[in-house]
Each structure stands twice: as C-alpha cells, then as structure tokens.
Amino acid sequence: MITLPFQEHNLNPMCLAVPGQVISIDLSDPDMKMARVKFGEIVKDICIQWVDDVKVGEYVIAHIGTALSKVDEADALYTLNALKEMGDL
Amino acid sequence: MKHIDEYRDKELVDKLVSQIGKELTRPWTLMEICGGQTHSIMKYGLLDLLPEAITMVHGPGCPVCVTPVEFIDKAVALSLREGTILASFGDMLRVPGSSNDLLGARAQGGDVRIVFSPLDAVDLAAGNPDKQVVFFAVGFETTAPAVALAIRQAELKEINNFRVLVAHVLVPPAMRALLSNPDIRLDGFLAAGHVCTVMGYEEYIPIAEEFQVPMAVTGFEPVDILLGIQKTLHMLEKGIVGVENAYPRSVKQEGNLKARELLKQVFEPVDRNWRGIGSIPLSGFRLREHYDRFDAGTLPGLEGIHASESGPCIAGEILTGIRKPHECSAFGKLCTPEKPLGAPMVSSEGACAAYYKYPCP
C-alpha cells in the first residue's frame, strides 16, 4: 500500500471500525498474519495479527487495516433475540 | 451489510425507546465517551427519540481533538525539516497548531504524506532509505496496537530510518479526571466500544465503584447506542453500580489479550496534557526504553516548541460536555469546517463537526 495524494485526507477517517467477512487467510509471515476481508462487496487486505484464530467465513471488526476482534456470532444472535423479545410479556 | 444493518433496524429502535420510557422515573445525565458515538447520535436523530429527562453529554473521545497542541507543532516542525517525510492520518492535516497546521506546512514545502495505517509508514521508510520517515501516532488504545506492530516490523526488518511521534491518549484516566471535576455532573457513562474491544473493561469496574457511576460498554450503531443507554438507565433506576457489556459481539471483559500484550511490550503510560482539558496523570503512552531509537521526540529541532492557544475556541468545555457546540459564540460563524478555530470542528469525530454536519431540525 502506498501513500495517498494529499487531497484524499477526508477518506479513510482513522476512527472507523467496520465489520467485514474473512474470505481468505495468509499466515505465511508469522509476524504479519493477513486476511482478505469483504465489506459489502469491497475487498481489502487486513492484518489479523491479534485475531489469528479467525476462520474463513467469520467476521472481524477492522480498524486502520488491522482486525480488532472476531465478531462473536453467538453473542450477536443472543443480543438481537433479547431485543426482539423486549417488551413482550 | 451483516453486523451493521441489524443494528439500524427500526423495530428494535422502537422497542428500546419504549423500554427506556418504561423504566425512566427521573432525570439522568449520561456521557457518551466516543466521538463516533456522538456522530451516530446526531446522524440518526437519536436525541429526538429519547425522553427529555435523559440528557446526553458529549465526551472527549475524539483523539484528533485532544492531541496536545505541542504535538501538532512538533509534527509541523518535523515535516519542514530537510530530508524528513512526515506520515500522518489524514484527519490530522487541518487541525490547528499554535500557528500552523500540517496542510499549511505542506504548502510551505514540508513533505507531509497521508497514510491509512502506520504499517504504510514503515513501507514508506523502506522505500525511501535516504529520508527520515516520522509517523505521527495519534489515537486511543484502539489505534496504539497497530502502531506497536509497525514499530516491531521496523525492528524486525532493520529499518533504521523510521521514527514515531507518540501522542497516544488513554481513556480510563480521562474518565477519572472528568468524574473528579466538580463542574461536571454525570450519572452514567457509555464507554467506548472499540477501545474496550482492545483493552477489555476490567479497568472500568473500580472507576465505576469509586465514583458510584454505572457504565455500559457501548457500540456505534443506533441500536447499540440505545441499548447502552437502556442498560445504564436500568442500573441507575435500580441503584446498581457496575459495568455492563452492551457490545458483546465485539467486546470481551479481558479485551484482546494479544493486542494488550503487544502494547505492554512497546509502550508505557506517561502523564499527558490533553488539549483543552489539561494534564491528566498517566493518560498517555510513550515508547519503552528498548524502543528509544524509534522515538521521533528526541530528534533535533524540537526543543523550544512552546504551544499556545488563544481566541474564542471553547474546545475544553465542549470536550468535557460542559457546553454544547451550538452554545459556542463562534459556532458556524467564525468557526466552520472550512475555517476551524479548534480541533472539534475539523475532526471527523469532533462534536462540533457532528453538530455542524447534522444540524438539529
């Protein structure tokens, strides 16, 4: 990845962290473990150094080109179900 | 998009608003720490949905906004040095320093490059062996691990022309400072979901207990934010003090242990002067001695930089929630995104920028 021309300073704001789906993994460099991650239909290379147990098909939350966490599907489902039942008595 | 759209669902929003209405018996003041949360609240008009008795106060969770002025001045000075490339996140470019900003430095001939990630800055150093590449490292605990990784990569690959101007700031000490401030009255906190994704929320439990302020670790989509508010409200109404996790799909109590380990190896806490707020003990990171040779702060030409701020900008009061952006006399007139007086109007996470972009109908 190379540097952006200065006009682009509005793009890729640093504070975003977005969930994406892992479509392939490359663990060949133990100090820079990488994955290709799909956001909608955009594909980006993301470093998974601290989320190196993620599998293809699972989701990560990515920030400045690195994965912060693996999305816990079970917890996500639990939360959504609890919300759907909220207020029903 | 999965894991985003479900949290923008109208039905779930309505259920949470209804639940909040049911549980509420008296006024409460809550602070959302993170600028991203402030933006989401404004973008989705959540203030209109909440009962009037709940007051949302916007916190200092905008790293661009709170980066000490002297760091901007140092970055500007470094960029203007012969043979130096200053690599920075784009967000920092128009943040006003004492007398100049990075965009202005570039116009004066400074070599300022925008990078998306600190790892790109390492590549830049590798590709320009005759130049000194300095990465301007701002951000909270969310961003620091990537910077640590970049430094380790430079170490591994023996890249000797890479340095980092470390300006990281840490959230828990800031929360302590806010809660200790007698001018600020807060009943509950929405903690920053992505900072906690890295660090976990163990360090928040003693803070909650010491100040008797319940907290919910909260995400960024409308449903996440309303859930954080609902959980905090529930604790307040029941008189419970603790830390609830309203963002379990991303946050674990212990956070990301590998990332935390990396941070421990590369950084150590240091006192830091938050822009607009003042000095907060042990609220920043600096490089550990072992990584001294990567510290841009020791480069020549940075002595004698004295930061100064003046004028009508009330960033400090905005960042601590004492005043709202539209209460500032300069808001929208002297101070706009095109001609900002302070950081909160420039930064994509800043409260002033949020109020300007999403004006209240």
Added chain:
Amino acid sequence: MNPDPKSEPVCPIPKSDYEHVLLAHGGGGKLTRQLIEKMFYAELGNEYLTRGHDGAFLPSPGQTLAFTTDSFVVDPIFFPGGNIGDLAINGTVNDLACCGAIPRYISLGFILEEGLPMAELWEIVKSIRKAAHKAGVHIVTGDTKVVGKGKGDKIFINTSGIGEVMEGTSIGPEQCRPGDVVLINGTIADHGIAIISKREGLGFETSVRSDTASLNAMITDVLGKYKSVHVLRDPTRGGLASALNEISEASQTGIVLHEDRIGVSESVRGACEIMGLDPLYIANEGKMLLIVPREDAQGVLEKLKSHPEGKEAAIIGEVTGDHPGMVRLKTTIGTTRIVDMISSEQPPRIC
C-alpha cells in the same frame, strides 16, 4: 472613449476570506456557490446567466434554444464504466436534457498535455464518437491545444452544447411547488465511488462502475407525454444533497427525502462505510432528478422504468411548503434530520 463604469472592479471575495483558490472551490458545495455568486454573477451577470440552471434559454426566431458548457478534469481519465470522453459527451447532453431540450450540436475543446500516449487519446476519441452516436448529437466544432509536460494533466476537455427546447415545457428550479413528487432514475453514488476506488493507495478492490450515460432519450420520452415536469437536474458534483438544496433554495420550498427509498448498491454501501462517506453527497453521471406534479408521478415513474437507464427508478421524496429552503431526510429508523449543502471537502476531480 467612454470609461467602462466597471473599469476598476474591486475583488468581491474579501482578501480576509481566501487569498487563493482552494480545491473546495471546485467541490460543488458552499464554496463553489460563493465563488459563482460573489464573483462570477456579480461581475458577469445577466438574466440568462443568473437563473442558475444547468443551461441557458436563448431566444431565437421561431424557437428557444438551450446552451450549456462544461469542463471535464476527471482523474483518473480511464475508470470502471468509462473514460473522460464518455463524461464529456454524456454530461453536456444531460445538461441540455435538464432544460427540456433535445440536444443537437456539441463543441469539443481539448487541452492535451505533452506526452499523453496517442493510444489513450484514440480510446477517448472512440468513446466520444460512440457516446455522441447514442445520444444522437453531432460534434460540429472543436479546438485542440497542447501544453508542455507538467503544465496540464494528461487531458482536459471542454464541451458546449446546443439543443432545441421542447415546446410546452417550462423547466427550472424555481418551478418546484409544494405537493410535487421527487423521482430519480436509479441508484446513487456509483460514479463517485468508481472514481475514488481507482485513486492510488486506497487499497481496495471493487466492481463498482461509473453510471455515466446519456439520458436524453429517456427524458425526451417523459416530456413527450408529461409537459408538466417542473424540475430536471443531474446530481453530479455534490451529489443528490447539493442538487436538492439548490432547488429548495431557488424555489423556497421544503423537500423531504425518504432514506429507505433511495437506492444504493451493496458495493457502494461497503465503500461508503469503510471510508466514512455519505452517498447523498457523492457524484452521479447517469442520474436525473425529476420533480413533477403529484398526479403525474406514477406515470412518469413507469415511463422511466421502460428505459434501460431507468429500470431502477424510484419515487424518493416530496415537496412541501414547510421549512422553505431546507432539505430533510426521514431516516430508516424513522427520525428526521436536516440534509445540508455540502460543506466539508469531498474528493476533487470527480468529473
């Protein structure tokens, strides 16, 4: 010799504001408007110019002509879905269609940078021919200049166009009325994202293609049956939001948009999420906003859908007498927020 009363003009943009032209002056938002109004209209204005529509209506014996001009500085010059040549023809053709005119004649001015590969110029010229043929226009005059290496940027194109205004039509932003309905012929932000995706260093792959297309056949068909169309506008720089703000301001009406009816493709959504962009502010090159009386809305929608460029057409909002000059958006979660004129810098050289 009578002295020109304007012989000593004073620069209307006070020095304390901007000493130099900024990139943001070309963004299509607040600063662009300020430059146009304070300097260009103030110094050059006349009844044709200051109406501020996509083209000028010029009286001519027997008919009214529409005349428009546009310059194209897009970077990169080749992008998914087309090249600068396509934009040059389609953009001007669409501006004439916005006047309710049948586009006829185009002028073509090239400013070429020394060193531009002939093969690239050839590709662009071929695209221009194809686009002109599809739109049914003739390129009748042109000019070519070459500047030294480093003094230009590969190729800049200026096109001017003349069209015949269809009788019985009266189209312009000030025609917008409370009770009218807002339509668009498809998804938004495709062009801007396609361009941005090709900007060096952003490091992502996408299949998003520019939507550049001439819309005159579709619009002429609509106007053939519905002379009552009030406003036509192609939302290029500054996107849907800026175009609708201008219309709302010019007509002193309020416009309400419904977020759940505005089409955005999955790829464009993904790109916007990871870059923190709002599709409402991103350029389109094959889209037309139509503001029509309520009773014609369904019929116009069906007409649009019968054309390939309109198959994803939708009704996206309505015009009200409330909040004049302001555009509001009803979000997917049911709240309302104001959609302001673009103020912060958006990527430059999108078209």
